[in-house]
Amino acid sequence: MNPQPALAIKLGKLELAFPTLMGSGCYGSGEEFAPFADLSKIGAIVLKSVTRLPRLGNPTPRLVHTPAGMLNAIGLQNPGIEWYLERELHKYAGRPCKIVGSVAGFEIDDYAYVCERLAARDEIEAIELNVSCPNVAREGETFGCDPDLTARVVEAARATTNKTLIVKLSPNVTDIVAIARQAENSGADALAVINTVRGMAIDVETWRPRLGNITGGLSGPAIRPIAVLAVYEIAQAVSIPIVGQGGIETLADALEFFLAGATAISIGTANFTDPRIPERLVAELQAYLTRRNIASIEEIVGRAHVEIATAHQYEGDEG
Amino acid sequence: MNPQPALAIKLGKLELAFPTLMGSGCYGSGEEFAPFADLSKIGAIVLKSVTRLPRLGNPTPRLVHTPAGMLNAIGLQNPGIEWYLERELHKYAGRPCKIVGSVAGFEIDDYAYVCERLAARDEIEAIELNVSCPNVAREGETFGCDPDLTARVVEAARATTNKTLIVKLSPNVTDIVAIARQAENSGADALAVINTVRGMAIDVETWRPRLGNITGGLSGPAIRPIAVLAVYEIAQAVSIPIVGQGGIETLADALEFFLAGATAISIGTANFTDPRIPERLVAELQAYLTRRNIASIEEIVGRAHVEIATAHQYEGDEG
Amino acid sequence: MIGMAMLDLHPRVAATTILERRELADGVVLLTLHAPELANATQPGQYLMVIPPSGEAAATALAVYEAEGKRVSILFFVTGKRTRELATLACGDRLDVLGPLGNGFDCSGDTRDVAIVAGGVGIASVWLCARELLRRGAHVRLFYGARTAELLVDAQRFADAGCELVLATDDGTRGERGFVTDTLVRSQRPELIYACGPSPMLRRVGEIASGFGVRAQLSLEETFGCGVGGCWGCVVPLSNASAQAPSFPPAERGGSDVVYARICKEGPVFWAHELRW
Amino acid sequence: MIGMAMLDLHPRVAATTILERRELADGVVLLTLHAPELANATQPGQYLMVIPPSGEAAATALAVYEAEGKRVSILFFVTGKRTRELATLACGDRLDVLGPLGNGFDCSGDTRDVAIVAGGVGIASVWLCARELLRRGAHVRLFYGARTAELLVDAQRFADAGCELVLATDDGTRGERGFVTDTLVRSQRPELIYACGPSPMLRRVGEIASGFGVRAQLSLEETFGCGVGGCWGCVVPLSNASAQAPSFPPAERGGSDVVYARICKEGPVFWAHELRW
Ligand SMILES: Cc1cc2nc3c(=O)[nH]c(=O)nc-3n(C[C@H](O)[C@H](O)[C@H](O)COP(=O)(O)OP(=O)(O)OC[C@H]3O[C@@H](n4cnc5c(N)ncnc54)[C@H](O)[C@@H]3O)c2cc1C
Ligand SMILES: Cc1cc2nc3c(=O)[nH]c(=O)nc-3n(C[C@H](O)[C@H](O)[C@H](O)COP(=O)(O)OP(=O)(O)OC[C@H]3O[C@@H](n4cnc5c(N)ncnc54)[C@H](O)[C@@H]3O)c2cc1C
Ligand SMILES: Cc1cc2nc3c(=O)[nH]c(=O)nc-3n(C[C@H](O)[C@H](O)[C@H](O)COP(=O)(O)O)c2cc1C
Ligand SMILES: Cc1cc2nc3c(=O)[nH]c(=O)nc-3n(C[C@H](O)[C@H](O)[C@H](O)COP(=O)(O)O)c2cc1C
Ligand code: FES
Ligand code: FES
Secondary structure (H helix, E strand, C coil): CCCCCECCEEECCEEECCCEEECCCCCCCCCCCCCCCCHHHCCEEECCCECCCCECCCCCCCEEEECCEEEECCCCCECCHHHHHHHHHHHHCCCCCEEEEEECCCCHHHHHHHHHHHHCCCCCCEEEEECCCCCCCCHHHHHHHCHHHHHHHHHHHHCCCCCEEEEECCCCCCCHHHHHHHHHHCCCCEEEECCCEEEECEECCCCEECCCCCEEEEECHHHHHHHHHHHHHHHHHCCCCEEEECCCCCHHHHHHHHHHCCCEEEECHHHHCCCCHHHHHHHHHHHHHHHHCCCEHHHHCCCCCCCCCCCCCCHHHHC | CCCCCECCEEECCEEECCCEEECCCCCCCCCCCCCCCCHHHCCEEECCCECCCCECCCCCCCEEEECCEEEECCCCCECCHHHHHHHHHHHHCCCCCEEEEEECCCCHHHHHHHHHHHHCCCCCCEEEEECCCCCCCCHHHHHHHCHHHHHHHHHHHHCCCCCEEEEECCCCCCCHHHHHHHHHHCCCCEEEECCCEEEECEECCCCEECCCCCEEEEECHHHHHHHHHHHHHHHHHCCCCEEEECCCCCHHHHHHHHHHCCCEEEECCHHHHCCCHHHHHHHHHHHHHHHCCCCEHHHHCCCCCCCCCCCCCCHHHHC | CCCCCCCCCCCEEEEEEEEEEEEEECCEEEEEEECHHHHHHCCCCCEEEECCCCCCCCCEEEECCEEECCEEEEEEECCCHHHHHHHCCCCCCEEEEEEEECECCCCCCCCCEEEEEEEHHHHHHHHHHHHHHHHCCCEEEEEEEECCHHHCCCHHHHHHHCCEEEEEECCCCCCEECCHHHHHHHCCCCCEEEEECCHHHHHHHHHHHHHHCCEEEEECCCCCCCCCCCCCCCEEEEECCCCCCCCCCCHHHCCCCEEEEECCCCCEEEEHHHECC | CCCCCCCCCCCEEEEEEEEEEEEEECCEEEEEEECHHHHHHCCCCCEEEECCCCCCCCCEEEECCEEECCEEEEEEECCCHHHHHHHCCCCCCEEEEEEEECECCCCCCCCCEEEEEEEHHHHHHHHHHHHHHHHCCCEEEEEEEECCHHHCCCHHHHHHHCCEEEEEECCCCCCEECCHHHHHHHCCCCCEEEEECCHHHHHHHHHHHHHHCCEEEEECCCCCCCCCCCCCCCEEEEECCCCCCCCCCCHHHCCCCEEEEECCCCCEEEEHHHECC
16 A cells, blocks of 8 residues: 555645645635534635725625626725734634735735734734735736736735745736746745636626626636636746636546646635535545555646647648 | 617628627538528628638647636638638628628738738628637737737728728736727727637646647636626727627626627627527517617617715725 | 624534425425434524535525424525526435524514514525514514415415414515515504515615614525625625624724624624614 | 538427437436437438537537437437436427538448447447448448446347447456457458547547558547537548548648548548548
């Protein structure tokens, strides 16, 4: 018998027993899911994004189901960093998995300030920078859509902490690879790929947008092909690890991301179908590697990379 | 009794009896679908895109089913404009609906050349410029991803014909509205919104990309929220008509696009589920307008536009 | 139970088996589940997140209609993809659910004369409440409205148990023609109102209660994501001073006096006078 | 029928009714449909595009297995979302299909000694072909392979009709252990080969045919989009000189001597020696 295949991975300094993170904003603080899921069988929980000032969040409705996915426009509801540190964070101590804080902002200073305050706390083992929330009125997403702004945000946050810094990228851009490169050059330890895709839905009874915020972020299996491609392309351009996400529900979905080049995966919307999915995925990954006689998950990362077949190319095709 | 509600619409000079187009590349030349669909009950067929030189197209496989959608990477297989004009086009004369030519290219000159040759033919009543094909190796999509290149292509094509010019936009950009504005300013008579979204899928048995071309374009209901938003935002920024498309299957889907601001809709992938869908949609639109006592389809175009609700905003939220 | 948000109700994943399937009306399905732990633990007004057997959509929030012995039942209208799938289930099939969830109706007072208002499928949330209030000796008037007579499902059960029924249908095929709230406003003032149904109905119940000068407990509905408090997708604006309000700084600390509360977690039942919707 | 691409086979939308549903093995379903027009018009090797009753996925390409009187049948393995849905259909249910489609097997010659090679569900495409060849008096050897004995469905029908059977299974539970093409290569040279099955099997059949110095008609499979020739998604590289090649300029006119042909339209049956795959 072979030893159990290794599922442990590292994102910068952050060591995870399992290559599975629970997506920011989808998993609360873990407490909410604890009655239904074994938190000791997941790698880390990424907390809901926190901002400098308290935010009420967006008007309702905030969720709409769409084919193979859902739109959300929560609008970063959160009590602000002070209240959060004072009244909330202590509850997360003692979780049987790692805790990653998530920081959102509207000014470079905000990011730096919140990142510094949050990273200083022992409960938090790493920081994810959400430079890609599509659901806030002002320039929330602009950071993640502009390579230079991304660089400045990442540099500012980097200066505040030595803990692992994960930068979460927006797919709503012409060239996500360029932004990934900037994030790496500016000091990111890992990349989260991808955040939700901008979309909207209209209620044909009332003739009004279904979301209070009009637009929202699309998640779930519908966006998986978009996410897999982003991971595939970014993996060729950077050398820091990638946390792949977007519509992962099954073992096959998870494998797509690892093969595309993700070192870890993140599970968001699938928890709304069945909170046992993360635990099941870990067991299935384990069994898959065992069956294929693969010693560790890291061995399959990026293995789908191939050259385009060029059979039957001829002149007219060079264009 | 009221008279039948009017479904006829205009895209520039192009007058259509029904506000439904069959998406380029999805409907062949119409001939293929004629045994299964009543072509006299659709507005127009947009032909498969044609290029200056013949193109073999991409290696196989070219299609993959994904949740609520499909990826395609046909790669603009076509015999080139000369052969096309000589051997193919005459067959389209006498179709019981309008025929729109589609032009793709790799140089500005190519677009202009093919557009001029094609538009000169009587069988063709309008031209769609495909500046957004995600499945070709070189800078095929670059045109549609850059406002300035878009402007130059559209100007060059505009100079060759007075027939209606529809510019088909790519969703794979940071700011589709800016590109839509450029297309309008450069002489487009209408916009087709949206082409497919870039994506990929990996075969977890073989560990290889599922498509011969590695990447492909995502279509079908999965992308509908992305498409509806693009139409909604562009409709506020331009005054030329929009042909909305992306995942339309049902009456409710079609209404979403009209309410978002589309003057017409285009149906692609849904024909692969059931070729009777376009005819059924027209009948259902007719019945819907009658039931709601609406005199013409144009009356509902763009009616979902609203201001964001601002209930319960307070200081922390201004960010 | 509102006002007692921290009570430990032991929610869990329960693997249940379908014991009975009945179609109470066209498109209205009642499934009875073998689920001993749920049957014991469920409080009036609580709900389940029902995991789709196909795995192909989000879990669906459904009230626990009855809970008795080792059985609980759910009652639903077939309105979309997910309830359509649940409607295909047959006796013996397995159905996994999360629950019991949420803070339900507070039936603990010694109110003598209560009104329960149910609109459409809202009836599914109020049976346990009615039963508990009757057990405590209250006089219970059930104001129950639906689109048409056929959809006034299971009204007889409430009558048999001892409720006084006031029925209404949009088309007048049974009871009064019109909204159930129109019958409520014309009726004698109760001491307390419980209600579940569509939002416009609940808003009107809130107004009527305040007109009567009495309090009302409203069970709200919204599109759910996680159903367990993790995503903040299912919210309603609430006074920050409410005992049910989630942790959020008050205005004097840079926050607000209104705060969005999670219907799935802080609710689904809220005091009408604390809502700011 | 290959080489006769322009024959008008009157494809149409046919509203059929399910007359019989049989499960030939675990996950292998045979549906018999009432479809008089299809039954008359279908040629060996043609297929249908089956419209999903739910409307929730693309139509599925399925061969016409049998066609007799007013009935046609389809035989499929449950492999994914769409065949799973079709497997839930019951007698009396309606099923809409497009067809008959494609250019099937050419059985028109007066070949005396033919081999038919079928791998797995490929068996569904060759029954009409075998029947026609037998009718024309040919000696027909059926080389039929599957993963395991249970999946060699309906072999007896071919034997009863007069085919000589050569069976093979991957696990050796029936017939020879190994690939069906291994039995073919060791057998006596036929005059002509017909084949349907997975691509690796078909490639091997092509090699064997060329080794024997005989021609082979291969029924190919690929993921379909439209299934009617409109999307160019289902192609295979073919010699531009083939009578089946779609309109494309030859090399001397700026085109190419290889061209992608649509499996759904020019095929699904092609001459092995004309393929450039
Ligand atoms: C606390 C609470 C208790 C409730 N109790 C009950 C009850 O006891 N009985 C009852 O009948 N209802 C109850 N409801 C309401 C019930 O949860 C909703 O009606 C639910 O939305 C039904 O799901 P559906 O998909 O069948 O239909 P809908 O959600 O109404 O579907 C509307 C449309 O959205 C689509 N859609 C919905 N979800 C998805 C998805 N995940 N993926 C893709 N498409 C989707 C559907 O296809 C359909 O077109 C309760 C709700 C709450 C919040
Ligand atoms: C000419 C021809 C004739 C054929 N004849 C037969 C025959 O007689 N019998 C037979 O059994 N097979 C036949 N096939 C093969 C059959 O068409 C495929 O196996 C078909 O793909 C089965 O569909 P499926 O969705 O059940 O499974 P698959 O396509 O194998 O599904 C694989 C995966 O893709 C997913 N998927 C597939 N389609 C979609 C979609 N539209 N939307 C979302 N997800 C999707 C599935 O969920 C599954 O996970 C034939 C094929 C051709 C080309
Ligand atoms: C309801 C909801 C709320 C979310 N909130 C946040 C958030 O606050 N911060 C963030 O970085 N991502 C947020 N996301 C994005 C997810 O973390 C994840 O990146 C995305 O949903 C794609 O993964 P999935 O398809 O597995 O859900 C949210 C997603 C959902 C569905
Ligand atoms: C198989 C396939 C081939 C396509 N080929 C073309 C093409 O040649 N030119 C083009 O402009 N769009 C092409 N498209 C895009 C469609 O015309 C349409 O814009 C897109 O698929 C979105 O609409 P849908 O979801 O209704 O299919 C193609 C789409 C598909 C699925
Ligand atoms: S549904 Fe997720 S918090 Fe209520
Ligand atoms: S499947 Fe569309 S051309 Fe063959």
